[in-house]
Amino acid sequence: xxxxxxxxxxxxxxxxxxxxxxxxxxxxxxxxxxxxxxxxxxxxxxxxxxxxxxxxxxxxxxxxxxxxxxxxxxxxxxxxxxxxxxxxxxxxxxxxxxxxxxxxxxxxxxxxxxxxxxxxxxxxxxxxxxxxxxxxxxxxxxxxxxxxxxxxxxxxxxxxxxxxxxxxxxxxxxxxxxxxxxxxxxxxxxxxxxxxxxxxxxxxxxx
Amino acid sequence: xxxxxxxxxxxxxxxxxxxxxxxxxxxxxxxxxxxxxxxxxxxxxxxxxxxxxxxxxxxxxxxxxxxxxxxxxxxxxxxxxxxxxxxxxxxxxxxxxxxxxxxxxxxxxxxxxxxxxxxxxxxxxxxxxxxxxxxxxxxxxxxxxxxxxxxxxxxxxxxxxxxxxxxxxxxxxxxxxxxxxxxxxxxxxxxxxxxxxxxxxxxxxxxxxxxxxxxxxxx
Numbered sequence: 551x552x553x554x555x556x557x558x559x560x561x562x563x564x565x566x567x568x569x570x571x572x573x574x575x576x577x578x579x580x581x582x583x584x585x586x587x588x589x590x591x592x593x594x595x596x597x598x599x600x601x602x603x604x605x606x607x608x609x610x611x612x613x614x615x616x617x618x619x620x621x622x623x624x625x626x627x628x629x630x631x632x633x634x635x636x637x638x639x640x641x642x643x644x645x646x647x648x649x650x651x652x653x654x655x656x657x658x659x660x661x662x663x664x665x666x667x668x669x670x671x672x673x674x675x676x677x678x679x680x681x682x683x684x685x686x687x688x689x690x691x692x693x694x695x696x697x698x699x700x701x702x703x704x705x706x707x708x709x710x711x712x713x714x715x716x717x718x719x720x721x722x723x724x725x726x727x728x729x730x731x732x733x734x735x736x737x738x739x740x741x742x743x744x745x746x747x748x749x750x751x752x753x754x755x756x757x
Numbered sequence: 758x759x760x761x762x763x764x765x766x767x768x769x770x771x772x773x774x775x776x777x778x779x780x781x782x783x784x785x786x787x788x789x790x791x792x793x794x795x796x797x798x799x800x801x802x803x804x805x806x807x808x809x810x811x812x813x814x815x816x817x818x819x820x821x822x823x824x825x826x827x828x829x830x831x832x833x834x835x836x837x838x839x840x841x842x843x844x845x846x847x848x849x850x851x852x853x854x855x856x857x858x859x860x861x862x863x864x865x866x867x868x869x870x871x872x873x874x875x876x877x878x879x880x881x882x883x884x885x886x887x888x889x890x891x892x893x894x895x896x897x898x899x900x901x902x903x904x905x906x907x908x909x910x911x912x913x914x915x916x917x918x919x920x921x922x923x924x925x926x927x928x929x930x931x932x933x934x935x936x937x938x939x940x941x942x943x944x945x946x947x948x949x950x951x952x953x954x955x956x957x958x959x960x961x962x963x964x965x966x967x968x969x970x971x972x973x974x975x976x
Contacts, residue, residue, distance in 0.1 A: 571786040571830060573851040575793060577843050581857030584796045584865040591870045592792035597781045600874060640876025642923070659765030659909050661809055662825070667876055671791070674783075675775045677825045683767040686911060686964045687954055695773040706962045710765065712907045713943050713967035714805075714879040715923055742775070 601670035604636055605718055606739035608668060610732040612645070613723040623647060626718060630668065639667035640716075647720040648746075652705045655693070655746030656717040657685035663711035665718050669741060676745065686710055696747045719746040726753050759901055759910060761817040766911040766954070787826040794829055795873040796865040802840055805877075806929035810905040811836050881940035883925035888942070888970055893919045895946060895973040897966070905933035908972040915952050916976050920965060921945035928969055942970040 564572075578584045608630055612619040621629040626645040631638045643665060646654040658664065659682050664672040675681055684692050689706045693699070700706070709717045721743040727735060730753075737756045742748025764770075782788040798808065811832035812820070820828065837843045847854050889895055899914040900906075907929050923943040931939035950962035 565784070565786070567827065567830070568784070568786045569851075570848070571789050571793075573848055574830070574834060574837075574843070575789055576851060577847050577853045578793065578797070578837075580853035581842070581855075582864050583800065583842065583857055583860070584793070585867065588865055588867045588870050589789065589792035589796060591867055592795050592874065593782070593788040595870070595874050596791065597788070601781075638875065641878045641880060642876070642926075644921075657765075659911075660763055660907060661812065671781055673775070673779050674825070675773050678773065679764060679767075679770040679821075680773045683764040683770050684773070686765045687950075688959070689962055690959060692773055696775060702961070704961065706959070707947075708962065708964045709945075710909065710964060710966045712909060713923075713929075713969070714876075714926060715943070715945075715967050716876070747773075747775075 596671050600666065602668075602739075602741035602744065603736070604670075605665070605668040605741070605744045606736040607635055607732070608633065608645075608718070609720055609739045609744060610735035612720050613727075613735050614732050619647075619720075622720070636668075642715045643667065643718060644715050645718045645720050646707075646709065648722050650704070650722070652707050653700055653746065654707050654709065654717075654719045655685060655689055656709045656711060656719060657682060658711040659683070659686055660712060663714075663716065665716035667716075668718055669744060673741070693747060696742065698747065698749060719744050721750050724750050724752055758813060758903055758905065760813045761820050762813045763910050765909045790826045790830045790833070794833055796869075797833065797837065799865050799869050799873050800860055800862045802842070802860075803836055804927075804932055806905060806927075806932040808832065808836070809929075810933045813905065879927045880924050881927060881938060883942055884940055887922055889919050889922075889944060889973060889975075891919050891922060894976040895919055895944075895968075896976050897946065897968060897972055898974055900972070902930060904930070906930050906972075908968065909966060911953055912946075912948065912966050912968075915948055917946040917948035917952070917965075919944050920947045923967070926969070928971070930969070930971070944968050944970070944973065946973065 579586055612622050622645045626643040627639055627641045630636055648654055662672055662677040686708050689708050724738055738751045740748050743750045812828050815828060815831055842858055894916055896916050897912040925940040926943045927938045928941040945965050946968045947963050947965040950958040950964060951960060
């Protein structure tokens with residue numbers, strides 16, 4: 551929904567939601583329940599530190615290191631937590647791997663469950679009614695909305711995140727990337743390809 | 758509850774619109790709502806399941822007409838008001854009119870931030886041996902609980918295959934019903950799209966849900 555712009559005070563162009571949220575925050579701080587600096591820090595973390603670059607490092611590692619790939623598919627929380635550049639992530643993370651036979655796609659039809667530890671906060675479309683309603687019924691049509699067309703013979707597997715398990719899609723490594731470093735490979739890994747609504751970039755797109 | 762939040766399979770919402778280079782927050786207040794939600798969750802007055810149920814309790818017209826973070830905001834105000842942490846006249850006034858209520862937890866400060874930006878653990882010791890094993894054919898029960906459940910409507914009554922067993926987890930239905938964590942075995946159950954959506958559905962599509970043992974029965 552668009553923000554509702556009303557003039558509540560002379561000279562104020564704050565939206566109604568901005569004012570209501572300010573009221574709530576002010577009350578919570580004045581009553582001593584929360585500290586403003588802590589709220590600032592949470593916003594800052596999600597804006598600058600916790601995002602899909604984390605998942606991209608995980609996928610690039612899985613593409614480069616067969617032992618890591620195996621442990622990732624076995625127990626993703628444990629495997630990811632061993633990566634020094636990531637650090638400990640929450641439990642119940644499950645990595646699911648795309649193959650020429652099966653393409654995986656993740657949704658939460660009931661709310662907005664998403665692997666935030668490795669992808670950050672979900673994009674608006676993931677939380678939207680069109681995605682939540684259609685992903686489990688017509689995933690090929692949803693993929694087409696993203697410009698993704700898979701061979702008719704590829705099976706599609708949709709994972710509805712109805713509990714505390716969280717899913718990370720490990721896409722297929724693009725061709726013509728032999729000898730690439732993990733850092734180079736990570737540049738090919740988009741957020742959407744780790745949700746299953748996209749494919750990794752081609753080497754020509756990042757050259 | 759058979760609420761409007763249970764959207765899997767509904768028609769009419771239109772195309773999925775992806776926004777290139779989408780910002781993390783579209784408005785400043787959205788970030789504040791997210792941060793407030795995380796912070797008050799750490800006060801341990803309610804659990805993640807009660808918090809989801811708080812959104813499901815929004816009336817359908819409000820749910821559908823509100824943006825994502827508007828729903829979070831409405832939920833926060835509702836839960837905080839219900840538990841007497843804030844009062845309606847204070848929201849109208851825009852500041853506290855009375856001192857804070859004593860809480861078991863201390864104020865949420867910078868030192869607590871890391872804890873709420875990493876997901877928690879919901880695994881618990883199992884109540885008894887698991888009833889189902891990988892490969893079993895199971896039916897999602899045709900049940901319609903009046904309160905919170907994580908069994909989506911589109912799966913109810915349908916037969917699938919147990920694909921994974923995740924261990925026992927906190928059972929959301931019991932938590933929200935005030936019956937404690939009541940851990941239950943959690944399975945990934947996979948359904949053919951044609952089982953869910955009929956003979957015209959795409960035969961190459963399979964859909965899985967994460968199903969707690971009480972949602973399932975032997976076929």
